[in-house]
Amino acid sequence: MRPSLLRSASQLLRRNRRRDYSAAAGGQPERKVAILGAAGGIGQPLALLMKLNPLVSSLSLYDIAGTPGVAADVSHINSPALVKGFVGEEQLGEALEGSDVVIIPAGVPRKPGMTRDDLFNINAGIVKGLCTAISKYCPNALVNMISNPVNSTVPIAAEVFKKAGTYDEKKLFGVTTLDVVRAKTFYAGKANVPVTEVNVPVVGGHAGITILPLFSQATPATNALCHEDIKALTKRTQDGGTEVVEAKAGKGSATLSMAYAGAVFADACLKGLNGVPNVVECSFVQSTVTELPFFASKVTLGKNGVEEVHGLGQLSDFEKEGLENLKGELKSSIEKGIKFAHAN
Ligand SMILES: NC(=O)C1=CN([C@@H]2O[C@H](COP(=O)(O)OP(=O)(O)OC[C@H]3O[C@@H](n4cnc5c(N)ncnc54)[C@H](O)[C@@H]3O)[C@@H](O)[C@H]2O)C=CC1
């Protein structure tokens, strides 16, 4: 081949490669996502799902052990996100630096007979340490808190960030998406409507009776369900986590459905950051919807995180009663988190 032809062929090849790359990235801004606890039951499938997300350009997988293997494995998938594994506290800073979204599924899961609050003693300290690092290395990131008890770990994170002077209430989220995922699935099954079309807001918190699904606002609406059906659906949604803990019989709690839910919520955060309009998900955030300082309700996600915290809308009498009943427990879980952060 003539040298000039060779030159133009290689130029064309380079141009095409560039075009392929920007097409693969969808012309979106570069986004770095970090997963803390990435080698765990939730962390691994969540890493897989985030690697498949075209909005992610860099995926940082951090854990106290096991991440080199997970990262090597996930990195072979031919999607655009560049994957790196980080292990041990000395690599935490590098794992976090430049992150747009940090997802935290680090900590111990429940065994049968335990409540989420029984995890507090171990997980509170883990979350506090990780949030201290976030405030240092990526203070502007959106934080998606999965570690339980969410009703306390989110207030702990807020206090850590306040102490560091980096708190922005628009950027801290308790991930309650799994409650919504369950409510949708159970409602669709009972009302016999297509599950992919179902929407159900779930408000309150993320433990037992603090989980309040609003089936009166479920769409598509149905008159096929009686009050007893709604009561049973509510209870099943509230006990969804325990249902999985018992079925796993000592081998942990929900991991696959949680990874799915975590990926849905992180994707919504990324879309909001990228300026996609009308991105709405339920989340446990700083709130004035009730007298409690944190509360889960529908939230619009935007370029700076929370754009709007939505009110509760019209509630049925059953839901109004559920709302009053949950406030005591939610209040004390929030206070427990705040107290821990101040004392430690
Ligand atoms: N928000 C929600 O809806 C849900 C929350 N969860 C919670 O998520 C958490 C994780 O659950 P699984 O993944 O099943 O547990 P797991 O035990 O399988 O994984 C947890 C991972 O965290 C890591 N880890 C521990 N300390 C760490 C630290 N200081 N820094 C980084 N990583 C650390 C462990 O090495 C482990 O790989 C639990 O607290 C569980 O209760 C679980 C399901 C749903």
Ligand SMILES: O=C([O-])CC(=O)C(=O)O
């Ligand atoms: O139930 C648990 O311990 C884990 C969890 O939060 C859930 O599955 O909703």
